Amino acid sequence: MSEAHKITLATAWLDGCSGCHMSFLDLDQRLIELAEKVDVVYSPIVDTKELPPVVDVGILEGAVSTEEDLHKARMFRGRCQFLISLGDCAVSGNVPSMRNTFDLDDVLDRAFVENVQAQPGRPSESLPTLLRTVLPIHHVVQVDLFVQGCPPSADTIWQVLTELMAGNTPDPTQFTRFGA
Amino acid sequence: MGRTIKIDPVSRIEGHAHITLHLDDAGNIDDAKFHLTQFRGFEKFCEGRPFPEMPALTARTCGICPVSHLVASSKACDHLLSVTIPPTAVNLRRVMNLAQLIQSHALSYFHLSSADLLLGMDSDPKSRNLFGLLKVDPQLAKDGIRLRQIGQTVIEMLGGKKIHPGWMVPGGVSGPLSEDSRTAMLAMIPEGLDIAERTFESFKDLIGKFPEEIQHFGNFPTMFLSLITPRGGLEHYDGFFRIKDADGKIVDDMVPLEEYQRIIGEAVEPYSYMKFPYYLPMGYPDGIYRVGPLARLNNCDFCGTKQADQALDEFRALQHDRPVSSSFHFHFARLVEIIFALERMKELLESPHILDTRVRARARGNNDEGIGVAEAPRGTLIHHYKTDDDGLITWANLIIATGHNNLAMNRGIKQAAEHFVDGNHLQEGMLNRVEAVIRCFDPCLSCASHAFGQMPLRIELHDSRGNVVDQMVR
Numbered sequence: 092m093s094e095a096h097k098i099t100l101a102t103a104w105l106d107g108c109s110g111c112h113m114s115f116l117d118l119d120q121r122l123i124e125l126a127e128k129v130d131v132v133y134s135p136i137v138d139t140k141e142l143p144p145v146v147d148v149g150i151l152e153g154a155v156s157t158e159e160d161l162h163k164a165r166m167f168r169g170r171c172q173f174l175i176s177l178g179d180c181a182v183s184g185n186v187p188s189m190r191n192t193f194d195l196d197d198v199l200d201r202a203f204v205e206n207v208q209a210q211p212g213r214p215s216e217s218l219p220t221l222l223r224t225v226l227p228i229h230h231v232v233q234v235d236l237f238v239q240g241c242p243p244s245a246d247t248i249w250q251v252l253t254e255l256m257a258g259n260t261p262d263p264t265q266f267t268r269f270g271a
Numbered sequence: 272m273g274r275t276i277k278i279d280p281v282s283r284i285e286g287h288a289h290i291t292l293h294l295d296d297a298g299n300i301d302d303a304k305f306h307l308t309q310f311r312g313f314e315k316f317c318e319g320r321p322f323p324e325m326p327a328l329t330a331r332t333c334g335i336c337p338v339s340h341l342v343a344s345s346k347a348c349d350h351l352l353s354v355t356i357p358p359t360a361v362n363l364r365r366v367m368n369l370a371q372l373i374q375s376h377a378l379s380y381f382h383l384s385s386a387d388l389l390l391g392m393d394s395d396p397k398s399r400n401l402f403g404l405l406k407v408d409p410q411l412a413k414d415g416i417r418l419r420q421i422g423q424t425v426i427e428m429l430g431g432k433k434i435h436p437g438w439m440v441p442g443g444v445s446g447p448l449s450e451d452s453r454t455a456m457l458a459m460i461p462e463g464l465d466i467a468e469r470t471f472e473s474f475k476d477l478i479g480k481f482p483e484e485i486q487h488f489g490n491f492p493t494m495f496l497s498l499i500t501p502r503g504g505l506e507h508y509d510g511f512f513r514i515k516d517a518d519g520k521i522v523d524d525m526v527p528l529e530e531y532q533r534i535i536g537e538a539v540e541p542y543s544y545m546k547f548p549y550y551l552p553m554g555y556p557d558g559i560y561r562v563g564p565l566a567r568l569n570n571c572d573f574c575g576t577k578q579a580d581q582a583l584d585e586f587r588a589l590q591h592d593r594p595v596s597s598s599f600h601f602h603f604a605r606l607v608e609i610i611f612a613l614e615r616m617k618e619l620l621e622s623p624h625i626l627d628t629r630v631r632a633r634a635r636g637n638n639d640e641g642i643g644v645a646e647a648p649r650g651t652l653i654h655h656y657k658t659d660d661d662g663l664i665t666w667a668n669l670i671i672a673t674g675h676n677n678l679a680m681n682r683g684i685k686q687a688a689e690h691f692v693d694g695n696h697l698q699e700g701m702l703n704r705v706e707a708v709i710r711c712f713d714p715c716l717s718c719a720s721h722a723f724g725q726m727p728l729r730i731e732l733h734d735s736r737g738n739v740v741d742q743m744v745r
Contacts, residue, residue: 106309108331110434113433123413136400193316198316202310207538215541219309244433
């Protein structure tokens with residue numbers, strides 16, 4: 092297969108722990124096989140930082156917690172033919188959304204005012220604004236496939252990618268569940 | 272009013288950040304800032320949770336080093352229970368912690384940083400990554416993948432899954448080690464050691480190519496903070512705090528872990544969601560120190576295993592009679608620690624008691640306050656909880672390994688930018704070097720946000736009227 096016919100893949104992490112990306116790296120030796128079929132055009136693990144105008148498959152990890160996350164989710168939706176919501180934070184909000192039951196100011200003050208010995212204050216300079224409510228990705232853009240798990244195992248990610256490479260629509264519920 | 276260069280995002284690091292370089296009118300670097308751009312709020316939203324949930328919950332701070340949070344959190348919970356946990360449980364926790372050190376250090380060196388070292392700081396950003404490395408030096412890339420896999424597999428054998436295992440619990444661990452798993456783990460260690468040794472050898476050949484980087488990548492005097500054993504050896508699970516200064520003089524030693532508040536303060540800067548810990552008695556920001564592999568090797572008197580102690584001698588030779596000051600040598604220290612972790616893991620697994628089935632102490636909450644401290648791959652990690660009479664968390668404080676290096680990372684990018692960046696004529700490789708400083712520290716920003724992302728890199732150079740005078744995109 093020539094380089095020109097490789098499937099293009101873009102990944103990004105929003106508000107998560109990076110565990111889903113680490114699970115992707117847990118593909119281990121399968122990464123070598125993947126690199127023959129897929130071109131990772133944009134991802135935290137590569138240096139090409141401009142998301143191309145058209146990408147075959149996009150993967151988003153993490154929930155939407157800031158204005159920047161919101162912008163990224165929209166950009167991915169606009170440019171990716173097929174968008175995957177990967178992991179429980181992306182699918183349900185999960186741990187990042189636990190702050191929703193508290194007032195955002197109280198959450199910030201615990202970290203930046205109460206538990207501090209010098210220069211207390213809420214940071215804001217050159218930083219994205221935090222949303223009052225953390226949201227799963229499909230609350231802000233349409234998603235084509237949900238893959239549950241905290242994180243989804245490397246085997247699950249492999250199943251999803253190989254099915255997509257074969258031109259099929261994967262059914263991750265066979266391999267994973269919330270909290271898996 | 273000067274100009275600003277923004278590097279957004281910093282790539283091939285574990286997390287989401289950007290850098291701003293502030294130039295004066297002549298185009299010289301005036302200041303540099305490292306901005307962590309996400310924030311989660313664990314210290315608040317843990318309120319009301321039953322304390323036994325804390326290890327599994329706080330592990331979700333980080334998918335790279337969840338085991339560190341499991342360790343620190345479980346230890347804080349042991350403190351709440353007020354129990355001494357079975358020795359086999361301690362050793363099993365140590366095995367998992369070392370396995371994580373191996374996989375996390377492998378990730379940092381092979382997957383994230385080696386592209387800079389082997390393909391070059393100025394190489395094409397399109398292929399300057401693990402996949403590019405697979406084409407240029409497939410053996411090294413495959414070694415990295417395998418070494419990380421060995422660490423992850425040990426974690427999976429103990430805890431049932433590679434990322435976010437729930438096996439470490441208040442009072443110990445939830446299940447003993449099986450003989451089959453022990454045999455399988457021990458069988459992988461020689462291969463791991465072979466990889467670690469040949470990587471260490473090839474790295475020593477490589478560093479001759481980077482004299483300028485070694486000189487200017489966060490190379491300045493700071494103190495170092497780490498844990499040490501009661502005899503002064505390299506320690507990752509328990510022990511005491513040691514702080515050493517840039518001349519090698521011990522500033523504070525054998526500080527009990529529960530007394531962290533006597534030595535560590537935290538400050539806030541308006542430009543980052545990551546806080547700035549400092550050595551409290553010296554005040555902020557004079558109390559700057561570094562943590563992590565560089566600090567641990569500078570602080571310890573010995574490693575305690577054969578090959579690692581030989582490698583430690585070579586580390587010491589980098590800067591005679593003084594702690595090693597260049598942050599570039601975080602890489603060096605990381606490779607020494609991989610060797611140590613494999614050797615130490617072998618010793619622990621070969622102990623006959625490692626298969627004991629008494630691996631958990633049981634009690635209800637007896638203290639209303641618990642502190643747990645451990646060495647994460649990136650440095651000293653502190654969890655501190657308070658609970659009510661029902662065992663529900665009322666307050667939490669987490670001091671994250673990466674955070675300790677915040678002051679030094681900011682100072683490090685400024686030093687590199689001053690040396691490498693020509694503000695009047697930008698080149699991609701200049702800015703990659705500024706990012707590469709950050710990669711030396713191997714920051715785990717998902718931890719540090721107690722947070723996280725990714726955007727196109729667009730660098731614009733503005734003049735004082737706000738007109739774009741130069742720009743680049745990658």
